[in-house]
Amino acid sequence: MIALITTPAHNIPYLFAAFAITWAVFFVYVFFTSRRQDELEQEMESLREEMRGRDGDGDGGGM
Amino acid sequence: MASVANSARGGLRWNIALVAMAAVMVANMFFTFMFAPTEATSGHVQRIMYIHVPMAWLAFLAFFVVFCGSIMYLWKRTAKWDDLASSAAELGIIFTTLVLITGPIWAKPTWGVWWTWDARLTSTLVLWLIYVGYLMLRAYSANRSQGARFSAVLGIVGFIDVPIVYFAVDWWRTQHQRLVLGGLSLEGDLHPDMRLALLVSVIAFTLLFGFLLRQRVSLKRVERGVREMREDAEFMAEGQR
């Protein structure tokens, strides 16, 4: 009924590929989001410094 | 603001969550590779099921979150619902992409073809196209509030369309069956151990989804905070000149 193109012993690479790709996708995603997080934290810090450096006549940075 | 950043990353709670998440995933791997019995006819490659099926479920769940977030955004008009909807849409596309990648990798050694136009794969492909359109619409909108509004509209229409697409593709396929596909029915005759391994996998990946979604939403919140701070800084610089 099922045409087996490869014998069970030979299909391990397919299994490996499926899991490797899935985990690679997740790690790349987490890597990029956490890098973006770092960038944002740095930018927030520099913005805060900049605002502190000014005369305190503003509202101190919103939020 | 610092507390916002901490809730996203760093901090004790984050580290505990990270370790717990890793532990769950290791347990999941154990169930997938050790506990679940090897399938008799197709062998080890059948274990792809333990990622393919959870990904398909999560794609559906993520797009349901997009749907709910979109409705809530149009009702309340607060940015946090848009953050939720758009974050879930991104993750949903990742899950759909993984369904579309692992499906063919499973199909090739089992059926001898990479792709079959079966109801699940085909409607997943249509879903993928709808939600890629969702992200493109956000990218091409004139401003953020317009992007949020338009994408919420698509988030609602797209999800309502899902069952109709599925029915249409399913009927269409029964009419044009090109390939008799046996042996891999997902519902019926699964070995109890396989079913347990699948359940563990579904739960583990659902936790991962919750984890990633939370991280993405808080990242969007920080992004918005930084943008507002930058605007304030520019405004103040303007005033001092």
Added chain:
Amino acid sequence: MKTVVEFVRPALLVAWKDVLLELRNREVVATALVFGVMLVVIFNFALNITPETVDVLAPGVLWVAFSFAGVLAMSRAFVAEKEEGTLDALLLCPVSRDSIYFGKMLAMFIFMVVIEAALLPIFAVFFDFSAFSATLLGAIVLATLGFAAVGTLFAAVAANVRSREIMLPILFFPLVSPVIIGAVETSGAAIGGSGAVVSTGRWLQLIAVFDAVFLVVCPWLFSIVVEE
């Protein structure tokens, strides 16, 4: 009774305005029609349609021509309004957004039916089949209604974003894929090709459900799209 008139009259007026505009400058229907004929010719070369294969291939070619010509016509519907600024004027009128939606949708439906009515005989002559069965006409009306319901909403969306020419097809085709499947299957049975497993009645029901759902959802979302 009065509220019905208050709703229907402006909708008809909006549709009438679009039809008059089209009669005057003939931008939408003519271009889409030529495009449709061109598609049929190209498909003839690409698929090498012969009397043996025509039953299998004709429904698909027919609906690709209809939907592509249709989406071309739709993309014009709000672009002109946007460029001339008439959409804002229309929105300032004391009529409900639903009336505007249904007016635009009706105009779009009329344009598409005209395009299809012109393409169908050409098609029937080229590929030698009798075009006028009740099933085929039913499928065309129901499918075109579905196209117009979703198309009006997303034409309004696409008119407001960058790359609008490509955004409408990208958003439109995946959403209406069930309608296209149903229309192709019904037309196939009507032309006399495939032995239908799922009866044509069920396909028409599916398209009708699609139409009903989106004729309720789209007017509401339209008011959100055109707000501000």
